[in-house]
Amino acid sequence: MSLSEAVGLLQQSHVSNALDNPTKAKKECLQAMKILNGLAQDLQNVAMSRATMKYYDILATKKPETTEKMLWLNSKIYDFHYPVLEFSESLDSGHFPVPSFTETDPSITMIPPSIEARFEAVSITNWSQSKSVSDLYQDVLTNCSFVSSLLSLVDLGYPLLDLVSPKGPSDQYRVRLHFNGTQRLVTVDNQLPFFTDRRERHLTVSSSSDTSLLWPALIEKAHLKIMGNGYRFEGSNMANDTYLLSGYIPEIISLHNSLPANFAELWNLRNQGQLTLGIGTGKLSKTLSAQLNLTSNHDYSIEAYKAGSLVIKNSWVENQNLEKRFIEVSDYNHFKYLYVNWKPSAKFKYLAKRMMLFSPSKLLYEHTQPALINPTDKPQKVWALLERSLPNKHEDQLIMVSIYNSNRDKLFTPTQYRSVPNDHVTNNRIKLETFTMEPRQAYTMVVTSNYPCYFTLTLYHNISPDFNCKIARFPFLDHLLKVDGEWNTNNSGGNWSLSTFMKNPQFSLVVKQDTHLLMGLFASNDAPTLVGFHLFHSEDHNYDYPLRDFDKTKLIFSESYTPGFQTHKLHLKKGYYKLILSTYERVVHQNYRLVFNPEAATAISVEKIHNTLGLFLEKSYFDWNGSNRYKMKFSTHDFNVAVTFQLMHLNGHGGEEVLSSYRPGVRGSVFSADGRAIKINQEWNDSLHGVFVDATLDMPGNYILLVERLELGAGRCNVEVGSSKKLIIEKD
Numbered sequence: 001m002s003l004s005e006a007v008g009l010l011q012q013s014h015v016s017n018a019l020d021n022p023t024k025a026k027k028e029c030l031q032a033m034k035i036l037n038g039l040a041q042d043l044q045n046v047a048m049s050r051a052t053m054k055y056y057d058i059l060a061t062k063k064p065e066t067t068e069k070m071l072w073l074n075s076k077i078y079d080f081h082y083p084v085l086e087f088s089e090s091l092d093s094g095h096f097p098v099p100s101f102t103e104t105d106p107s108i109t110m111i112p113p114s115i116e117a118r119f120e121a122v123s124i125t126n127w128s129q130s131k132s133v134s135d136l137y138q139d140v141l142t143n144c145s146f147v148s149s150l151l152s153l154v155d156l157g158y159p160l161l162d163l164v165s166p167k168g169p170s171d172q173y174r175v176r177l178h179f180n181g182t183q184r185l186v187t188v189d190n191q192l193p194f195f196t197d198r199r200e201r202h203l204t205v206s207s208s209s210d211t212s213l214l215w216p217a218l219i220e221k222a223h224l225k226i227m228g229n230g231y232r233f234e235g236s237n238m239a240n241d242t243y244l245l246s247g248y249i250p251e252i253i254s255l256h257n258s259l260p261a262n263f264a265e266l267w268n269l270r271n272q273g274q275l276t277l278g279i280g281t282g283k284l285s286k287t288l289s290a291q292l293n294l295t296s297n298h299d300y301s302i303e304a305y306k307a308g309s310l311v312i313k314n315s316w317v318e319n320q321n322l323e324k325r326f327i328e329v330s331d332y333n334h335f336k337y338l339y340v341n342w343k344p345s346a347k348f349k350y351l352a353k354r355m356m357l358f359s360p361s362k363l364l365y366e367h368t369q370p371a372l373i374n375p376t377d378k379p380q381k382v383w384a385l386l387e388r389s390l391p392n393k394h395e396d397q398l399i400m401v402s403i404y405n406s407n408r409d410k411l412f413t414p415t416q417y418r419s420v421p422n423d424h425v426t427n428n429r430i431k432l433e434t435f436t437m438e439p440r441q442a443y444t445m446v447v448t449s450n451y452p453c454y455f456t457l458t459l460y461h462n463i464s465p466d467f468n469c470k471i472a473r474f475p476f477l478d479h480l481l482k483v484d485g486e487w488n489t490n491n492s493g494g495n496w497s498l499s500t501f502m503k504n505p506q507f508s509l510v511v512k513q514d515t516h517l518l519m520g521l522f523a524s525n526d527a528p529t530l531v532g533f534h535l536f537h538s539e540d541h542n543y544d545y546p547l548r549d550f551d552k553t554k555l556i557f558s559e560s561y562t563p564g565f566q567t568h569k570l571h572l573k574k575g576y577y578k579l580i581l582s583t584y585e586r587v588v589h590q591n592y593r594l595v596f597n598p599e600a601a602t603a604i605s606v607e608k609i610h611n612t613l614g615l616f617l618e619k620s621y622f623d624w625n626g627s628n629r630y631k632m633k634f635s636t637h638d639f640n641v642a643v644t645f646q647l648m649h650l651n652g653h654g655g656e657e658v659l660s661s662y663r664p665g666v667r668g669s670v671f672s673a674d675g676r677a678i679k680i681n682q683e684w685n686d687s688l689h690g691v692f693v694d695a696t697l698d699m700p701g702n703y704i705l706l707v708e709r710l711e712l713g714a715g716r717c718n719v720e721v722g723s724s725k726k727l728i729i730e731k732d
Contacts, residue, residue, distance in 0.1 A: 003044060004096040006032040010052065011075075011082045011093065013059075018069035022059060029056045044095075047088040067456075070355035071181050074389060074454060079105060081184040081226065084176055094165045094174040094185050101172045103189050108221065110230030111193055115140065117203055119191040123169045124214045129161050132210035137317035137325075139202040143233045145280075145299045146223055147205050147315035149241040150216060152276040152301040152341075158246055164218055175222035178247040180389040181355050181456030186222035193231055203231055208322060219245070228391040238278035238299040239339040240430055248276060248341035249385060249460060251432050255279075257333050259308075266340060267305045274346035277302045279312060282336035293327055294334060300327075348383070348460040352468040355456045358449055363522055363593065364411055365480070370445045370457055371408035371472035374437035375464075382461045386431045386447060389454035399449045400425045401433050406444040410472040412520045412567045412595075417444070444472045474597045475518055475569075481596040483507070483606060485581075487588050491611075494586030495561060496534065496550055499648060499657040501582060502689045506609040507594070508543045509535070509577040515603040517596060520567040521581055524591035528563035530584035531592070535568075535577055543576035546611030548692050578609070586656060613644045613722020618729050620719045628712045632705040632719060633673075633730035641697040642724040643670075645705055648690040650716040659688055665710035666717070668693040673702035684710050 009032035017025035029052065036049045075082045085093040111117050133154050138147040153160060161167070165174045175186045192214070193203040204217035223244065224230055239250035253260055260266075269275050284296035295316060304311035309330040317325060329335075344351065356368045374380050386401055402424060404417040411417065420435050420443070437443065447455055461467055474480065485505055493503035523529045536547060537554040556577070557568055561584040581592060598604050622630050649663050657663065665684030668691060671677055679695035697703060707717060721727060 001035045001038060002099070003036075003039065003048065004099050006035040006048065006052075007085070007093050007096045008099060009035070010055070010085060013055075014072045014082075014085075015076055017059060017064055018072040022063075026056065026059050029059060044087075044091060047091050051085075051087040067181075067353050067355045070357070070454070071456075074180050074355070075184070078180065078389070078391065081180070081186055083182045083184055094176050097166075097170070097172050097174070098187050101187055101189070103191075105225060107228055108188070108225045108230045110232045111203065112140075112232055115203070116196045117193045118196055119193050121171070121190050122192050122214055124190065124218070125169060126210070126212040127161065127167045127215055128210070128213060129159075130210075132207040132213050133160070133216070135207045135209040136205050136213075136216055136315075137208055138205060138315050139317065141203050141205075141231060141233055143205075143220070143224075143236070144295070144315045145236045145238045146220060146233075146241045148238050148278055148299045148301045148313075149245055149276075150205065150219075151313060151315060152238070152242060152278055153246055155301065155303070156270075156273055156276055160219065160245070161215065163245070164215055167215075173218045173222075175219055177219075177222055177226065177244050179226060179244055179387075180454070181353060181387065181458075183247065186225055188218060188221045188225060190218075192217055192221070208317060226390050237337070237339065237428070238280065238301075239337075239341060240428065242276055242278070242339070242341040243430060246276075246341065248343055249347075249383060249432065250430055251340040251342065252428065253338040253340065255332055255335050255338055259310075259332060260338065263305070263338075269346075270302075272346075274343050276339075276341045278339035279310070279335050280337040280339065281334055284334060288334070292334060293324055294329075299339070344460055349462050350460075350465055350467065352459045352461070353456060354459075354469050354471075355454065356447065357452075358447060358455055359452050360448075360450060362524060362526075364413060364446065365474075365520075365595070367446060367448060369410050369472040370447075370469040371406070371410075371442065372437070372445075372459070372467075372469040373408055373442040374439060375467070377439045379439060380437045380461060380463050382435060382437055382459055384433045384435070384445065385458040385460070386433070387456045387458070388429045388449070389456065390429075392429065393453075394451045396427070397449060397451050397453070398425055398427050399429075399431055399447070399455075401431055402446045402448075403433065403435055404444045404446070405438075406442055406472075407475070408442040408444060408470065408472055409475045411444055411446060412518070413565050414446070415562075416567060445469070476516060476597050476599045477601060479601075481598070481601075481604070481606060483594040483608070484591070485594070485608070486591045487581075487583055489587055489589070492583060492586055492588045492590075494588075494656065495532070495582055495584045496558070497659040497688075498586060499661075499688050499690065500586055500655065501550065501580070502547060502611065504580050504582040505592075506546050506611050507579040507581075508538070508607045508609055509579055510543065510605045510607075511572045511574050511577065511603065512605070513600070513603050514571070514573050515599045516569070516571050517598045517604065518567065518569045519597070520565065520595045522565045522593045522595070523583075524593070529588060529590055530561040530563055532559055532561040532566050532582055532584070533568075533594075534558050534580045534582070536580075538576040538578045540576050543578070544607065544609060546609050547578050547580065549687050549689055572604075613646060613720055614642065614724055616723045616726050618721040618723075618727060620721070620729055621716055622707075622719070622732070623716050624709065624712075624714055626712055626714060628709045630707045630717070632707065633702065634705065634721075635700075635702045635728045635730070636697055636723075636725060637700045638697075638725040639699055641727070643695050643697060643727065644722045645670075645693040645695075646690045646720040646722075647693070647707060648718040648720070649686075649709075650718060652716070657688065661688075663688065664713055664715075666691045667708050669706045669708075670695040670697075671704045671706065673704060678703065
């Protein structure tokens with residue numbers, strides 16, 4: 001039994017606890033304590049024993065927070081790179097080797113296809129931090145961002161050597177790197193790649209002044225391992241790599257032919273040890289690159305600044321030619337980015353973390369949305385760092401962060417609240433947003449991406465140790481009532497100014513108690529279909545019958561049509577309502593989702609209204625041809641047939657009329673063939689959405705629908721017939 005085995009049990013215990021298995025977690029913790037009790041009580045053992053007993057007390061009294069659980073579960077998902085366990089100020093889990101470690105990650109042995117190299121075990125005895133560390137350079141491997149990050153941290157006096165354990169010959173090393181939400185341990189062996197024929201060239205980071213300095217190559221190997229492509233490095237940037245090495249907050253500033261106006265201030269802060277600086281070129285032609293002594297798409301550390309000029313240090317040295325390593329520049333037209341990495345403790349007292357699993361959705365409210373509030377009476381500066389977890393699975397992955405002034409509510413749509421101006425989209429793995437929280441103001445953050453992934457949101461601030469972000473909730477219930485449907489050829493009637501509007505999907509909404517309500521309508525396609533909904537008062541006796549006319553006296557709200565979605569927040573009294581969902585254009589093929597968020601799940605009920613005229617449907621038409629009367633003959637073989645006729649005037653032969661179209665007053669009555677009145681209408685009606693005639697045919701026989709218009713005229717009358725039993729319409 002050994003301390004390493006105890007550490008392994010404690011790591012397994014944290015994973016078990018994250019998997020909501022506290023019984024197993026306690027058992028593994030007790031096994032670790034048993035090992036520690038059986039070993040000599042030296043300083044290491046004492047520190048570990050105290051930390052383990054404290055951890056056991058936490059297991060017995062407190063459940064882990066969601067973020068803590070996800071940080072450990074992420075280790076299980078991604079190659080068991082566990083978070084660092086701290087036992088004391090000078091002792092952590094990285095000081096202990098992994099029992100029986102064998103490298104199983106095949107990607108770490110990948111080398112560029114044009115290179116002949118083999119991996120050899122090395123015995124590392126030189127653990128110097130002398131000037132030779134400042135002479136690190138890259139040779140064949142195209143990882144300028146990583147080597148420049150090493151150089152910038154060396155200049156700052158950052159203790160890079162502390163990242164590696166043990167500090168002596170070993171067949172395995174533990175390297176501490178910041179990624180996937182925390183500082184984690186990456187285990188590598190002592191195998192490094194060497195050219196088979198050109199021993200003077202190097203695939204690893206090397207020192208031009210001390211060829212025996214190999215420990216930086218262990219950090220490099222750990223970095224390459226987590227990036228996933230081994231020594232076929234596929235690129236990064238200096239801000240990301242400095243963060244990975246040090247945890248310093250990365251900021252990428254786009255350059256536009258000049259340094260930023262505050263560069264002198266940044267340089268002073270750099271000299272005070274508060275930040276690192278680097279600079280990166282854009283794409284350069286070979287000719288221009290040779291003229292300027294600059295490499296295309298290359299990152300440089302910054303060595304000096306004076307009177308608007310920089311001295312930059314090239315991480316790449318070819319054939320140990322050091323003459324062109326330091327370059328003085330005052331023309332910044334060919335530089336694209338300035339990399340700034342801020343020492344967190346120099347600017348902020350506190351940080352808070354939230355780890356999230358993101359699944360792409362076209363519906364904004366399905367995204368995890370962190371929410372925060374400034375609890376003080378003063379403005380508070382907050383830096384929000386969003387990190388997408390490794391491994392990088394998609395080269396074209398984008399991330400976007402939007403921040404909204406809110407009530408800490410979950411957003412349904414991006415127009416629901418006023419957004420804080422920020423730079424939205426990036427293809428970088430890490431995104432920094434800085435903003436000032438106004439006194440007592442609440443905010444909601446929306447994180448989106450085009451692929452599923454884990455995110456960690458770290459908030460740097462000076463508010464209080466208790467400040468943190470919560471997950472935004474819906475304004476009322478914690479869940480939504482959802483109705484899914486579609487617009488199609490049969491029910492996509494277009495906007496309210498068209499005669500076909502009432503063909504759109506209709507719903508009855510029964511409000512069982514006074515309630516505040518948030519409702520939303522969302523179209524599913526990427527195309528920006530204009531959508532809208534209209535809510536009407538309804539009578540209790542016909543709440544489940546479809547609306548037939550656009551009665552503005554009963555209309556509760558009607559918003560302008562908007563692309564892709566629409567929401568409305570309102571207070572409804574107990575009663576009956578009808579809702580119509582529509583697109584601006586008619587005959588649209590589109591899925592939709594209707595959502596409701598009331599104060600209580602029992603406050604409302606929603607039912608689809610079947611707005612067909614009847615079980616059996618027939619269609620006919622006639623032309624007026626200068627007349628004002630028309631008789632349509634029909635018959636039935638059944639008793640007690642419920643029948644509805646919809647009469648729609650058309651000025652031409654098109655499928656719909658518009659609000660401004662001419663429409664004559666029309667009425668319809670039903671008689672039996674022997675003249676007996678079944679249904680007589682005296683009122684004239686010029687409704688855009690049609691004239692409806694309801695009747696019940698009490699016995700089999702022949703019948704007549706008499707259609708009249710107020711004056712002689714032209715045009716066409718479409719007749720749609722719905723009935724409870726089969727009707728036979730006589731053709732002219």
